[in-house]
Structures are given as C-alpha cells and as structure tokens.
Amino acid sequence: MAMDSRRTHRESAVVVGGGISGLLAARELAMKGLRVTLVEKRSHLGGAVGAHEVDGHVLDSGAESFATRTSDVAELLTELGIEDKICSPYDGGSWLYLQDGAHPAPRTGILGIPGDLSDPSIREILSSAGLRRAKMDKLLPASVGANAKTLGELVRKRMGQQVVDRLVAPVTTGVQSTHPDEVEIESVIPGLQAALAQRGSLAAASASLRAASPAGSQVAGLVGGMNQLSEALVRDVLRRRVRILTGYDAIAVDRDPDRGGWTLLQRAPQLGERVAPVHGKYLVMATDAPTTLRILGSHLDASTIPQVKAGHEIALVTLAIEQPELDSRPRGTGLLVSDQVATVRAKALTHATAKWKWIAEEMGPGKHVVRLSYGRGNDHGPLREVSLYDDQLITLAMHDAGKLLGVSITRGNLLGADVVRWKGSLPTMRPGHREKVQQFRNSLQDLEGVTAVGAWLSGNGLAAVTADTRRTMHEFIDATSAD
Ligand SMILES: Cc1cc2nc3c(=O)[nH]c(=O)nc-3n(C[C@H](O)[C@H](O)[C@H](O)COP(=O)(O)OP(=O)(O)OC[C@H]3O[C@@H](n4cnc5c(N)ncnc54)[C@H](O)[C@@H]3O)c2cc1C
Incomplete structure (x- = not known):
C-alpha cells in the first residue's frame, strides 16, 4: 500500500507516551486517517522537550538545541511551519573545566575526540607526553581499536588516557551523563568506526564526522526555545483530531478477545484511582525502556526481553542573575566539567544568555541565565548531588557557577x-545496547499491531529520535496496511 493513501475505514490506535517520539508517532498515524488516542502520564506533553518559568521568562526545561548533522529536525520544523524560528548559537565555542582550571574546548572533532591534534588549544589541555601519545593515532594501523567495545576503550587505544580523561569524558558525562567507558561507540557516534576504517586514524574519522555538519555550529535552536517544537507538534496532532489524555499512567495492556486489537489499562488518579481502559487496533509504546518492557513483557517470549536500565537521574538548576561581568561571555557558551575536578560538583554549565541571542534580548543587559546540570551517573548514595533538596542545589549551583565563570555570584545577584x-x-x-534493541525489535514482529519508539531505541537526541520514529512508523504503517 502506498504511503500516502488513507485508510478506508477509521481504524484506531493508542500511543503511550507524549514525548517527541509519541507525538510524532501519533501524527504519522493520524496522517494516515487513523483515530488516535495518545496517553501521557504527566500533566504536560513533550517529555524531555518542555518549558519552565524562571524570573518571569519561559525557558527550556530540558532539551535546548538539536544536532544539525542530519536534516531530519529541520524538515520536521518546516512541516510544522516554525522553520523561521530556527536560530544558531553564539559562535564563540564552549570551554572545559579541568583540575588546572578553565580552557577553551578544541573545535575540530566530535564528542571531545580531537579532529586535529595540531590545533593550539589541544596543547593547553594535554601535557607534552599526553600530546605525543595522542599523535600516535596517526601512526597506528586502522585495526587498532577496531574491536573496542566502548568509546573510552577506542579513544584510549588510539590516543591514550589523557584524551579520554581531559577531552572526551567531560563531554560524554556532561552531555550524555555517562563516562566513555560505559558507552557503546555506535550508539553515541554512529559511523565512527566505519570512518576510522576508511580514514585510517581516529582524528581523521572525528574530523570527517564533524565536517558532515553544515558550516558553523553543530547544533541549532529555536527562538523561544525547543519547547516550541513540542507546542507545534501538539497543535498539529490536535488539528488532526488526535485524542490526548494527560495524567493517565499506563500500567498494563491486554489483547481484546472480542474486538481484536489491544486494551490499555491506565491509572487515572484524577478519577479516584479508577482503572481507565482505552482500546485500539494498534498500539505504539513511546516511553522509557523499563515502562515499555514492563507493559509489553507479559506478551513476549521472556528470553527476548532485554535488560535495559532507566537513564540516570539528572537535576538541572537554572539561575537568573544580575551580574554585568558576564556580558563579556567569559567562558563562551558554557563549560563541561571533568569528573576529576573535586571543587565543582556540576557536570556542565550552559551560559544561556551567551549562547542564545533571544534569551539575552529578553533578559536585557547585565542580566543572565545560567543552567547547571548535576548527576554524573557514576555517583552513588550520599555522594549524589541529585539527592539534595532544591534550595540546597540552588546554593550549590551559585557556588559552582561563580567558580566556573570566574565571577562572584551571591544571593544578592539572584533574580530567580x-x-x-x-x-x-x-x-x-551500554555495550551491547544496539544488539538488544535489534533483538527486541525482532521480537515485536510476533506481536500483531504493536510497535515501539523512543530514545532508548533510536539513541539520545532529537535528531536520532525524529529520524528513527518516522522510519519506524512508516514501516509499521506499511506492514499493517497489508492486514
Ligand atoms: C535534561 C535533558 C536535556 C536534553 N538536551 C537535549 C538537547 O539539547 N538536544 C537534543 O537533541 N536532545 C536533548 N536531550 C535528549 C532528547 O530530549 C530526548 O532524546 C528526546 O526528547 C526523547 O524523546 P522521547 O519521546 O523518546 O522520550 P521522553 O521525552 O522521555 O518521553 C517519554 C514520555 O513517556 C511518558 N510516560 C512514561 N511512562 C508512561 C506511562 N506509564 N504512561 C503514560 N506515559 C508515560 C513520559 O512521561 C514522557 O512524557 C535532552 C534530554 C534531557 C533529559
């Protein structure tokens, strides 16, 4: 059946999860003429792409940019009619905060892996011995690291420990909340190992992947914030008559013996803890891994259910401050902090008013927004900053921000x-993740009328989620059209 043909009768579908992947899945189904119900546990839609208010300003509460290496997000924004809001961040680059202080981050590679070891900024970061070791990358055969299981192992084998500790770990822990020794290469940098095989060195591979982005920055944002994407998607699916149920917590799913298809059982606290069933011929799970696996698990062969843990807890502390010394953007768009630094607990700081012109204009001169993230993923028990109360975290964030940006920030500076x-x-x-994802996707073939999407299947980030959700939904719609 051709992709653009509409269903002749109004078949129904239920989508569980109202993040970007769930909204996109609902949109694709509604575009095919299905009657769609979307169920979201929280009171708001968009998942990790949302908004909050600080000092009267509406800012992003989660994702604040998208990768421009592929055109998937830009195409979606165009379809949604908000492409005119696309904006580039300030081009001054970001910094690294290491044990010996702040350094401009090299801008030649991808995810901290240097693309050009002759870049002068690298000499500021690596010792002479560390740099000599890193340069061995060019001399080693391409096969060295070819079988590495983690990003850390690959970088260590080709460029040495200092590059892992001082360049790559601050980026992966800051951006993905995971140490490079814990992440599967292909899941975080698709195509890196193929590029290494082709180009012969890791530096050349990293540079080639960076060059795949359009000139300038590797990311873009939206005036008004990435939350505009969630809003536009919600408007779009409502226009397509998708029924949205917020505050409904999906707990289980059963086959419907009478009508065929699936009945989703939900907890609806606002209806006095009643179980609220909703029926659909088709079911799309668009939640985190533990929820999707728990809900579908009893219908799958137990041996095919992968063990996938939930992501680490993260706390983002946003401070609106009056501090004119920050007008000069002392640390570019922000800093990523090495986990070997003992005097700062944040893993990253985004200087939002330095990075995004629209936020600077909204705040006015002398006023700034900084966002600090906590929760490295490898911190446990009492060492976890995320276990602090909000007020404690705000005080800690003021201390960390002052240290990272090299200015004084006290309660007197705080606007919100x-x-x-x-x-x-x-x-x-983690290593083996892609294999688990493939195994799970294969096992879904046995469940009639069911599919699953979401960041745990596609890889993190809006570019990956957008591309994978649309591809998965197109394949699903095509396959079920033959029913
Ligand atoms: C703090 C943060 C910052 C980020 N920054 C960026 C960035 O700058 N750029 C970028 O590209 N990516 C960024 N990302 C990643 C990106 O936002 C995500 O990969 C993407 O938004 C994931 O979308 P999703 O729909 O798969 O998952 P989610 O957004 O997590 O949505 C899943 C939804 O399912 C709902 N749900 C769960 N269980 C149930 C249930 N039982 N019943 C009903 N609903 C349920 C949840 O409430 C949630 O709304 C960031 C992520 C985070 C957390």
Whole structure:
C-alpha cells in the first residue's frame, strides 16, 4: 500500500507516551486517517522537550538545541511551519573545566575526540607526553581499536588516557551523563568506526564526522526555545483530531478477545484511582525502556526481553542573575566539567544568555541565565548531588557557577531560580545496547499491531529520535496496511 493513501475505514490506535517520539508517532498515524488516542502520564506533553518559568521568562526545561548533522529536525520544523524560528548559537565555542582550571574546548572533532591534534588549544589541555601519545593515532594501523567495545576503550587505544580523561569524558558525562567507558561507540557516534576504517586514524574519522555538519555550529535552536517544537507538534496532532489524555499512567495492556486489537489499562488518579481502559487496533509504546518492557513483557517470549536500565537521574538548576561581568561571555557558551575536578560538583554549565541571542534580548543587559546540570551517573548514595533538596542545589549551583565563570555570584545577584529533575529521560547506551534493541525489535514482529519508539531505541537526541520514529512508523504503517 502506498504511503500516502488513507485508510478506508477509521481504524484506531493508542500511543503511550507524549514525548517527541509519541507525538510524532501519533501524527504519522493520524496522517494516515487513523483515530488516535495518545496517553501521557504527566500533566504536560513533550517529555524531555518542555518549558519552565524562571524570573518571569519561559525557558527550556530540558532539551535546548538539536544536532544539525542530519536534516531530519529541520524538515520536521518546516512541516510544522516554525522553520523561521530556527536560530544558531553564539559562535564563540564552549570551554572545559579541568583540575588546572578553565580552557577553551578544541573545535575540530566530535564528542571531545580531537579532529586535529595540531590545533593550539589541544596543547593547553594535554601535557607534552599526553600530546605525543595522542599523535600516535596517526601512526597506528586502522585495526587498532577496531574491536573496542566502548568509546573510552577506542579513544584510549588510539590516543591514550589523557584524551579520554581531559577531552572526551567531560563531554560524554556532561552531555550524555555517562563516562566513555560505559558507552557503546555506535550508539553515541554512529559511523565512527566505519570512518576510522576508511580514514585510517581516529582524528581523521572525528574530523570527517564533524565536517558532515553544515558550516558553523553543530547544533541549532529555536527562538523561544525547543519547547516550541513540542507546542507545534501538539497543535498539529490536535488539528488532526488526535485524542490526548494527560495524567493517565499506563500500567498494563491486554489483547481484546472480542474486538481484536489491544486494551490499555491506565491509572487515572484524577478519577479516584479508577482503572481507565482505552482500546485500539494498534498500539505504539513511546516511553522509557523499563515502562515499555514492563507493559509489553507479559506478551513476549521472556528470553527476548532485554535488560535495559532507566537513564540516570539528572537535576538541572537554572539561575537568573544580575551580574554585568558576564556580558563579556567569559567562558563562551558554557563549560563541561571533568569528573576529576573535586571543587565543582556540576557536570556542565550552559551560559544561556551567551549562547542564545533571544534569551539575552529578553533578559536585557547585565542580566543572565545560567543552567547547571548535576548527576554524573557514576555517583552513588550520599555522594549524589541529585539527592539534595532544591534550595540546597540552588546554593550549590551559585557556588559552582561563580567558580566556573570566574565571577562572584551571591544571593544578592539572584533574580530567580528553578530546579527541574529528569529521571530516565537520557537512557544509557551500554555495550551491547544496539544488539538488544535489534533483538527486541525482532521480537515485536510476533506481536500483531504493536510497535515501539523512543530514545532508548533510536539513541539520545532529537535528531536520532525524529529520524528513527518516522522510519519506524512508516514501516509499521506499511506492514499493517497489508492486514
Ligand atoms: C535534561 C535533558 C536535556 C536534553 N538536551 C537535549 C538537547 O539539547 N538536544 C537534543 O537533541 N536532545 C536533548 N536531550 C535528549 C532528547 O530530549 C530526548 O532524546 C528526546 O526528547 C526523547 O524523546 P522521547 O519521546 O523518546 O522520550 P521522553 O521525552 O522521555 O518521553 C517519554 C514520555 O513517556 C511518558 N510516560 C512514561 N511512562 C508512561 C506511562 N506509564 N504512561 C503514560 N506515559 C508515560 C513520559 O512521561 C514522557 O512524557 C535532552 C534530554 C534531557 C533529559
């Protein structure tokens, strides 16, 4: 059946999860003429792409940019009619905060892997011995590291430990909340090992992947924030008559013996804890891994259910401050902090008013927004900053921000603050993850009328989620059209 033909009768579908992947899945189904119900546990839609208010300004509470290496997100924004809001961040680059202080981050590679070891900024970061070791990358045969299981192992084998500790770990822990020794290469940098085989060195491979992005920055944002994407998607699916149920917590799913298809059981606290069933011929799971696996698990062969953990907990502390010394953007768009630094607990700081012109214009001169993230993923028990109360985290963030940006920040500077906590929204892609995903997707073939999407299947980030969700939904719609 051709992709653009509409269903002749109004078949129904239920989508569980109202993040970007669930909204996109609902949109694709509605575009084919299905009657869609979308169920979201929280009171708001968009998942990790949301908004909050700080000092009267509406800012992103989660994702704040998208990767431009592929055109998937830009195409979606165009379809949604908000492409005119696309904006580039300030081009001054970011910094690294290491044990010996702040250094401009090299801008030649991808995810901290240097693309050009002759770049002068690298000499500021690596010792002479560390740099000599890194340069061995060019002399080693391409086969060295070809079988590496983790990103850390690959970088260590080709460029040495210092590159792992001082360049790559601050980026992966800051951005993905995971140490490079815990992440599967292909899940975080698709195509890196193929590029290494082709180009002969890791530096050349990293440079070639960076060059695949359009000139300038590797990311873009939206005026008004990435939350505009969620809003536009919600508007779009409502226009397509998708029924949206927020505050409904999906707990289980059963086959419907009478009508065929699936009945989703949900907890609806606002209806006095009643179980609220909703029926659909088709079911799309668009939640985190533990939820999708729990809900579908009893219908799958137990041996095919992968063990995938929820992502680490992250706390984002946003401070609105009056501090004119920050007008000069002392640390570019922000800093990523090495986990070997003992005097700063944040893993990253985004200087939002330096990075995004629209936020600077909204705040006005002398006023700034900084966002600090906590929760490295490898911190446990009492060492976890995320276990602090909001007020404690705000005080800690003021201390860390002052240290990272090299200015004084006290309560007197504070205009407003907010803490947003994310649990399970940034799944960890451990070695073997892609294989597990493939195995799970294969096992779904046996469940008639069911599919699953989401960051744990696609890889983290809006570019990966957008591309994978649309591809999966197109394949699903085509396959079920033959029913
Ligand atoms: C703090 C943070 C910052 C990020 N920054 C960026 C960035 O700058 N750029 C970028 O490209 N990516 C970023 N990402 C990653 C990106 O936002 C995610 O990969 C993407 O939004 C995931 O979308 P999703 O729909 O798969 O998952 P989610 O957004 O997690 O949505 C899943 C939804 O399912 C719902 N749900 C769960 N269980 C149930 C249930 N039982 N019943 C009903 N609903 C349920 C959840 O409430 C949630 O709304 C960031 C992520 C986080 C957490």
